[in-house]
Structure formats: structure tokens, C-alpha cells
Amino acid sequence: MELSPDLLRQAHYWMRLARALDDRGTFLHKQSKIVGGYFSQIGHEAVSVGAALALEPNDVAAPMHRDLGCYLARGITPRRILAQYMGRSTGVSRGRDANIHGMGDLNFGIVGFISHLPASLPVAVGMAQAFTLKGESRVAMAFYGDGSSSQGLAHESLNWASVFRLPVVFICENNQYAYSTPLSRQMNIVDIADRAAGYDMPGVVVDGNDFAAVYRAAHEAVKYARAGGGPTLIECKTMRMRGHAIHDNMAYVPKELLTEWAHRDPITLLEDHMRGIGLLDNVGLSTLLAHIEAELDEAQAFAEQSPYPDEASLTDGVYA
Amino acid sequence: MELSPDLLRQAHYWMRLARALDDRGTFLHKQSKIVGGYFSQIGHEAVSVGAALALEPNDVAAPMHRDLGCYLARGITPRRILAQYMGRSTGVSRGRDANIHGMGDLNFGIVGFISHLPASLPVAVGMAQAFTLKGESRVAMAFYGDGSSSQGLAHESLNWASVFRLPVVFICENNQYAYSTPLSRQMNIVDIADRAAGYDMPGVVVDGNDFAAVYRAAHEAVKYARAGGGPTLIECKTMRMRGHAIHDNMAYVPKELLTEWAHRDPITLLEDHMRGIGLLDNVGLSTLLAHIEAELDEAQAFAEQSPYPDEASLTDGVYA
Amino acid sequence: MTWDQGLHKEISTIASEDASARELTYLEAIRDALRYELLRDARVLLMGEDIGVYGGAFKVTQGLFEEFGERRVIDTPMAELCMISVATGMAFQGLLPVVEMQFADFISSGFDSIVQFAATNHYRWGQAVPIVIRAPGGGGLRAGPFHSQCNEAWFAHVPGLKVVAPSTPADARGLLISAIRDPNPVIYYETKALYRSIKGPVPEGEAGIVPIGKAALRRQGEELTIIAYAAMVPEAMQAAAQLEAEGRSVEVLDLRSLRPLDEEAILASARKTGKVLIAHEANRTGGIGGEVAAIISQGAFEHLDGPITRVAAPDTPVPYSPPLEDAHRPNAAKILDAARTLLAY
Amino acid sequence: MTWDQGLHKEISTIASEDASARELTYLEAIRDALRYELLRDARVLLMGEDIGVYGGAFKVTQGLFEEFGERRVIDTPMAELCMISVATGMAFQGLLPVVEMQFADFISSGFDSIVQFAATNHYRWGQAVPIVIRAPGGGGLRAGPFHSQCNEAWFAHVPGLKVVAPSTPADARGLLISAIRDPNPVIYYETKALYRSIKGPVPEGEAGIVPIGKAALRRQGEELTIIAYAAMVPEAMQAAAQLEAEGRSVEVLDLRSLRPLDEEAILASARKTGKVLIAHEANRTGGIGGEVAAIISQGAFEHLDGPITRVAAPDTPVPYSPPLEDAHRPNAAKILDAARTLLAY
Ligand SMILES: Cc1ncc(C[n+]2csc(CCOP(=O)(O)OP(=O)(O)O)c2C)c(N)n1
Ligand SMILES: Cc1ncc(C[n+]2csc(CCOP(=O)(O)OP(=O)(O)O)c2C)c(N)n1
Ligand SMILES: [Mg+2]
């Protein structure tokens, strides 16, 4: 499948935006403008954007904490995200949930993330089952990590989706670590995608730093799901390029491993490709980056000027 | 591997004892002498006895509710079991736990069963990890069913055993049903053993009604585990020949399926084989059965004459 | 009666919808509510282990699979944790799932998803979770530690959840309908020991819907209030009747709803009688009784004429052997004893 | 200080064993207890996510992997439910595992195995389960609904479990040593907000071991008792000091052990002062405060001079935004307010 110039440009924008928003967050955190902890997703851009762009607007996704690109590409704005990080009333969770947690908005088909991993999987399965029961031609996508793959709920979710042949796309982001824990302490196999066979579903391994590879696999899986084929498991091999969260200097990661992956940065790879086929040049890139910086400046200003939630609202919304 | 006459005779005794004790329980339940519910294990004798006999006395097992043969073969006596079913103070749990639950006694390397399936798996994994840490050459065996295989804990346990390469033998008793639920509602695959590949452990399918097949596979797996090879998953294909528990008439099971399996009764199969090689004749069989009936008569009398626990002991033993 | 003798029986009497003054068992009333809601609202569906073809371990859903088909009455894999989250996902997409735990004891296997996920979505990001979790609880059936639990206190502590526990057929129906229509996750504790042991008049149609959060005064009295719920309500009524025969005037308040508690009704009764006894089948320490006592001791302090007294199960698992279970389980006699002491105070 | 600013810091000061009058932080005291027990008893081992090479999310176990090696300090897969059962299995075979939940919030993922399995084995078949589960709990750190929970009440309701929650460095060590030596499963709640914010003298060797089930009278007084635990103890002390400055005499009782509760100490203090305020960081409804109030209202009824008062978090998840979290979290000022009202009663 040839990827259209338009798709590549979109992908480029969202991946650059995710990266820039991530950097902005780090900067704001250093300035103590961000409340509490902060998760970087650098290295994950091709996964989150590649998978998200394979969905239709009417589909749904349950992203995890390094899928900023998915939130953005589906329509959660940097304004709302920065306001969220700053605990403002204009943040996605209106100051209730922390950093990337609880950033859900079903108007954009996004489920709010919950810490307890891999909770995103079964909720996507349930949404997919609702689609099936209602006869809607929609697909649910769920993300989980290599660490999350050790949790029983990962098994229950994949199995449930398989038993009911539900339209779910499981994106496993294998970024080599779960907090400080290397793959060897989570599993005794090389490819998590091998487990798909235990559910009679397709299991695919892709280069998670290659946007086109992620997009193609996800697109295929979405098509298959929508056609009634059932779930697919896509394992994206990538690398978490920062610590688990901002406080973690990841001394436990071998330097060489980071260097190796740094040479395969997903944005650089995409840009090299786009330059090669004449879709990008230096001018185009600086224009885009300037545009993004301006967008983030505006978003930051919006967030900083947004009020904190009124403490009188503390108990609002515990019940619907 | 040729099975020794002695082993076959042992197996025959335990399988016959399990079957007779099971029948006795049904009889006593009809007489309202057994308290509460009652689980039959008919059809499972080759699995529970075949697996248990592959263990050394110093090994441990965490059996489930249809593994009567395992309890017996490891030394829990019919006396204690019938007293347990009758809620007597001489029962294995001293009247505290119900029917086949909580019949644990580590003097015989048996863990007390808990309802919440498949709780037997991780506790066996933990015991195996203790053996490894202490440098003991012991093996832990755990049982679970086709229904239990849908639970996340099954995944976590197999994965944990694999990651730490622990001496565990997982016996999956695929008896076609989980309560009323057929395999097709638990999984979308034919062989649960296929999932072993997802943990890089050997996965074996055996005829669970063939004692020799179960024993050989279990023996192999125990040897492999003891040699440091790690865990093995053995799936035993069998059939639950009664309802889920005694109240269940299993109208949901196709008659033909039962007939088909009735022709492959594990005890008949073993006895045919023993007759064929001259280890059993009619006289030998009647002698054995008479011996077993006498044993059970004595056990029943013991149980019936045993006192109920004193209600003053109600709160004893909540804490160690 | 033990759990296998009778409790699991197939029933031929599906309550007919047109009977005008129906007498239903507690179990039939539950089924009636499920059927009524399934008929009324296409978004309602049932999910659970063995609830479809088999009709459920206790036959509560018997006949519904045949009537509504496999898209509305769904037999699931054996995976409680996933099941709760799947129900939550369905609710996100406009369905109204009613999930059956085979026994309340197994709700602990789905606990994580209930307390962390279902309970918090609306507060965190405004997404309602209209699911119901049916939990057949309680003992007295010789079913031992894993088929007799009363674990409602775990959930009564969790903001975002509602918890109800009916004690009559009418409430069994009326509260279940409310639970299904409630936009929040509701844990519906149904009492196995009441399934077939009690029968009573049950309203039809939109009549008799019981709001969540309202206690029911089962009996008026002046000298003592017994606060109870679920299986302990009939026991409390029996104790109160006996005391009346002895010339004492006792009020019985059936909580029905454990979260939210009907503080107003609790305080009103406590203020009126000045003496309160709380009875529940759950373990004493950390049970609902503690919360009720705290509410009263704070809100009706000046009206109290005696120590708030709790009658509850001692702090052990539910034992199996008959003499042990009988000693363990609170009942009318134990309530009576404690009530006499309190009345004499 | 937020959870990422400071809480996760690497520490260079491993407390030296021979210092005679040591001042340790709360966190150092926990580590000291772990190290002491690891040295003393070869059966003791630690298990958890990221506790080995990394030293734990809060660096509580820092240095122990290096000192004791991978057989004593075990980095595990991310699987809390399995972890608890594995620990139980290890305990069956003579080991004494101390399991770390990365945050107390994640204990719900292992809940099933704690309440159904670990808690019940000894009652059911006589098999002791000497495990400890460390649960770093509590808020005030801008960490939101999933990294701030106080969920001790779930476990305080379960027979067979013990639950402790130290508030001082000395107790952090003394109770952890007791927990490790206890033949029962003990949930050890450690308070993240106290990790590095308090320092105090910590005994060495076999000195200063704190028995489970004994409360500590932190301050004597005549007019009012404040009962608290964990993070609310320093807040209660601050409130009491303020009240003293205003001429009032306030007693502060630190529960330390939540199951079993020290009923004797609770009742003695309630009888003495006649006015009781209970403060905890957990949600109000169904919290430990209810149980304590019930004990007092039953056991010290005649001595009460005012309504038993609770200061606790309102019934919401712990919100993230600073003004919301501050409004949510009980503190000295809120205790003071309530205490003044009660004193004026
Ligand atoms: C049930 C549960 N236990 C522990 C944690 C704490 N925790 C947060 S993220 C994380 C590692 C997750 O690893 P992975 O799934 O590989 O995702 P990654 O962070 O690498 O993207 C852990 C252990 C959690 N969130 N949930
Ligand atoms: C967590 C949990 N949920 C539900 C049950 C109720 N239950 C008891 S046995 C059973 C079926 C078990 O099926 P399987 O594992 O195949 O074992 P089998 O009974 O067929 O031997 C169910 C659903 C349970 N014991 N545990
Ligand atoms: Mg990872």
C-alpha cells in the first residue's frame, strides 16, 4: 500500500506536535508549572500516531500513558492537555485526574486512561462488543506495554475478544522496559505477538519507529476487524527514550541501547523518507516547527491563564 | 518407557478407590449425610492419579475439585475425606471448609483448594520458587481446568514460572465444560497446550483417559523440571461425566458426547490393558473392589462416628 | 435447605406478567425485574457465567436466554475482571449491562475493575458507567467460606459506587429496576437464603420502583430500633414480634441501600427510640454496622439512651460444619438476646 | 514536594548499623527494618516491581539488592495478583516474603489473593501465611486518584489479616519487624508523605520492636481525645499543640494497628476524656473511623460527653489539582476546627 502524501504530511504534523508538546511539558515541569509527575513519550510517536491514523473518526481508542500522538491525532488539543498537566479547570479532566491519566473524551472516541495496567484493553473490548451487538461498523483500538503484557487482564482481554470475534486492534508497545524492568523479567519469549496464536488471532511484529510499518499494519487490522474478521495483535518494537517518568534518570538502561535507538528516531526516519520523495525540505520543516511552537505558546498561555477548579466543586461528579 | 507392573497396580488401586469414594459420596449425599454440595470427579481418575504418581513424596501438588485421585495417592485417607464431607472435626479442614475445598495437608504435600479459580496455579509457582531459592530438588504440580484457563491468573502463573524457569508441572484438565459453558465460549483454539509456546515452555496434549499417557507425560515433565529445565504445560483431554456438581443434571451436554466418552472410561481402559498383559483377572478385580468397599465402609463408619467440631472452637485459628 | 438442595432447582413458574396481585418469591421478583427491563429497554443486556443456556447457577435468569436470545443474555468466559471492564466499555457505548457474579464471593476477582475503573470514570472525566453487578451473597446454606460471603462493606467504602441489598420480593424487584436505570455502577446484593424461602406481593409495571438511598421502616416502635438489611431483616422482624409479645415496642428499619445510606431515616429512628441495635450477617469488624453506629453517635448523640449495639458474624470466614455455621450466623435469637440487654439498659 | 520531586530521590545515607543514637527518616527506618531482618533471618526475602536493581519507586529498598543479591531481593514481572499468591506459596515452604506494592493503589490488583487466599488458609486448613505486603499509601503529593489512595479499610474488614500503619520512624521500623515475624499476613501501610518529611530517633537491634495491636498515646490530655493514624498523627499533634496554647488539654492516640485495633486503649482514652475526634486521611464513609466510633459508642457510652466526631476525606477520589487536593485532604486546621466544636459542646 502506497501511503498518500497527505497522510504522510498529517503523520508528520502529529508526530512533530507530540514531540514538541512532550518537550514543552518537560520544560514546564522544570519550571514547576506542571503539577506532580510527568511522563515523556519520546520514541513512541510513530506507534501512537501510526495506529491512531488508521482509525476512522467514529472509531474509539483507549490509549495509555505514552500515546500522546493518539490523543492529539484524534482531536484532544494541546490547550486542553497543557491545562490538564497544570491541574486547571479547562484541562481534559477538569483538574481531577493526574497528568496523562483520565484524559478521556468520547466526543473524540478517547477513553480516559487509568493507572491500573492494562485496563485499557478490556474496556476497548467492551466497546467493540457494544458495536457488534448494536450492528455498528466501528472498531476499538487498545494500547498496552511490554510490562502490561504480564498482567492477567491482558490474557483475559485478548481471549474475550477472540471468543466473541470482536473488532479490536491491540497495539502492544514493546519499548524494552517497564519502569526499570527489562523484557527478560517480564517474559521468556522474544515476540509478544507470538501469543496471538493462543487466541487464534493474527499476530504481527512491526518496527515501531517506522510510521509506515505501524500505519500499514494497523490499517490492515482495522479493515480486518471492520469486515468481521475479529481482533489482531500488533506488536510495535520501539524504545522508551526517557526515564519511566521525569524523576527517573534510567541509569539502568545501557548507553549503547539508547544510542542504537537514537539513530532510529521515528521522526527522523519519517522526515528522511519525506525528503527522499520530495515532500519535505528545510524550509517546510522550519515553517512547520514554527507553526507548532506558536500553537504551543498559545496553548501554554491558555493553560496558564485558566483558573484552577473551584474547591467548592470538590464533590461534584462523584455520581452521574 | 515401559510402566512397571507395580506402578500399574498402584494406579489401578488409586483410580478404583477414587471412583468408589466418589460413588460413595454420591450415595451418602442422597442420604443427606453429606453437608452441602458435592462434586463428582468421574472421568478424571487417569488425570489425577497419573499426574500424582509422577511426583516424589517430597514434591507438592495443588489439586482442584476433581482431583480426588491426587489427594488419595498422596496420602489423604478416605476417612479424613468422608469426615470432611460430613463436616466433622476429624475431616481434613476440621469442619471449616466445604466438601473438597480446604483439604490441604502439607505433610502430604497437598495445598488446600480454594474456590477462586485458578488459585492453585500461582501457589504452586510460589512453592516451586521457594524450592529453587532454597536449592531443594523438589517439584510443584498444579491443576486447572478449561474454564480456569480463561482467567488472567492462569497467564500470570505460567508466565511467572517461565520467567524464573521454575520446577512446575501445569496439568490442564480439559473436560469439555466449565459448569455449563462449553469450550467454544472459553476459547477460540483447539488445544490449550498451544499457549505454552507463548511462555517458551513445552506444551503437550495427552489423552486424559489413558493413564499411561498422562503418567508418561507427567513423569517426563517432572524429570525436566527437577533437572532445571523449567515448567511444562500438559493438557489432558477428558470428559466430566457428571454434572458440574450433584445438583446439575447437565441437560446441556449432548447425549452422544457422553456416550462417546463412556466408551473410553479411564478405568476400563486401564483394566483392559492390565488384563491384556496378565496383570488382572476377574478374581483379582473382585478382591480389589471388595477390599476397597471394606475400606470405605470403615472410613464411613469413622466419619459418621466422628464428632462435629465444638462450636466453642468457632473463632480458633483465624490467626496463626 | 442447602445450596444444592433446592437452591439450584429449575423452576416452572415464570411469573406471568398479567397476574394482577402477584405473589412472587424473592428469586422470581429478581427475574421479573430483569425481564421487565429487558422488554422495556433494548439497551439492557445480561452477562455472566452460565446465565444463558443454563439459566444461572441459581436459575435466576432461567427462560431469559430463550426469550431474548444470545445478544441480550450473554454467556461469558470465566473471567470476572475482564467481564466488569467489558461491561463498563459497553456502558460507554450506550448499553446497560447487568452482570451476574456466580456467587458474591467471586466479586473479589473483579474487584480491581469495580473500585478503580467503574467507580471513578465519572468523577475523573465525566463518563457515566450505568452498570449493575448482581452478587448473590450470604450464608446459612452449608456452603462454606467461598460460597457464603457478605462482602458489601468493601464497596460501601468506595465513592462512585452504589450498593443495595433488598430483603423482600417487592424490594428485590423495585431496587433492581432502579439499579438498572441508575447512571452509576450499582452493586446489587441478593440474598441466596431468601431466594425461595420468602414470597410476597410484588407490584407490576412502573409501580413499586424503589429509589436507591431510602430505607424502609418495616415496623414502628418506641423503645428500641433494630437496623438491619438483607437476611437479617426477617430475623429482626421475628425478634421484634417476640419482644412485642413480651410487651415491648420495637422499631425495625430495613436499610435496603448501603451506599448511600439513608442517614435521615437512621437518625430519625435513633432519635425517636434512643436505643439502637444494628444487625448484619457480615463480619462484625469493619462492617456496615460501624458506619451506621458512627452516623448515629455523631448525629443523634443527645437522644441516645443506651450503647449502640451490634449483632454481626464473629470475625472468621463462614465455616462449613453445621454447628459452626449456626454459631457463626446471626439470627433472631441472637438479636433477641442483645435487644433484651439493650432494653434493660 | 510532589511525588516526583524528592520522593524518588536516590539517597546516599544508608543508616549505619553502629550509630548509637540514630536519627532516621521514616523511609530510612523502613529500609533499616528490612535490612535488619534480611541480615537476621535467611528466610526473609523481598519481592516487587523495580525493587531490586532500581531500588524501588521510592528508593525504599535502595542498596539491598547490591547487599543481598537477586535471591533475596527479587525484581518481579508486573503481576500483583500472581505476586501475592507466589508469596503465599513461598510462605508455605518456609520463606518469609515481604512484597512491595509499587503504590498502595495497586494493591487492588492483588486483592483477590489477599482476602480469599492469604487470609483464609490458616482458618481453613491450619496453614500459616507469614507474608508482609508493603503498601505505600496516602496523598498530599499532587499524584491524583491512582497514586494517593488510603484503602486500608478494605483489609481491616477481613478476618485473618492484620493491618498496620506507622506514623513515626521508630514505629515504621518497629512495626515492620513485628510484621515480618508475625505468622499471619500483614498489610503494612507506609505513608509516602512521611517518607522524607519526618526524622526521628530509631532504636537498634532487638530494641524498639513494636507489637502489633497496641496503640500509642502520643500526648496526654483531659478534655478531648484525638484518635488518628499514619499521616494524620502529626496533623493531630499540631492541632493538639495549638489547642494547648489556647489552654485546652488534648490527648492524641495513634492507633498504629488497624487490625486488630487496640480496643482497650481506645476505650480507656474515651472514658477518660469523654470526647473523641477520629481523624483519618481515607474517605469518610466506611473508613476505620466508623469502626472506632462503634467500639466507643458501645463500650464507653456512659462516659461520652459529646458526639463522636470524624474528620476524614470527603467521599471522592483523591483529586489532582492543588486547590482540590488541599480541600480534600484532612489536616491540622480541619482537625482543629472540629476539635473546637467538640470542645465547645
Ligand atoms: C497494576 C499496576 N501495577 C503497577 C503499576 C505501576 N506502573 C506504572 S507504569 C509501569 C510500567 C509499565 O510498563 P509498560 O507496560 O511496559 O509500559 P511503559 O511504561 O513501558 O510504556 C508500572 C509498573 C501500574 N500502573 N499498574
Ligand atoms: C473466579 C471464579 N469464578 C467462578 C467460579 C464458579 N465456578 C466454580 S467451578 C466453575 C467451572 C470451572 O470450570 P473448569 O475450570 O473447566 O473446571 P471443571 O469444573 O470443569 O473441572 C465455575 C465457573 C469460581 N470457582 N471461581
Ligand atoms: Mg514498556
Ligand SMILES: [Mg+2]
Ligand atoms: Mg472444565
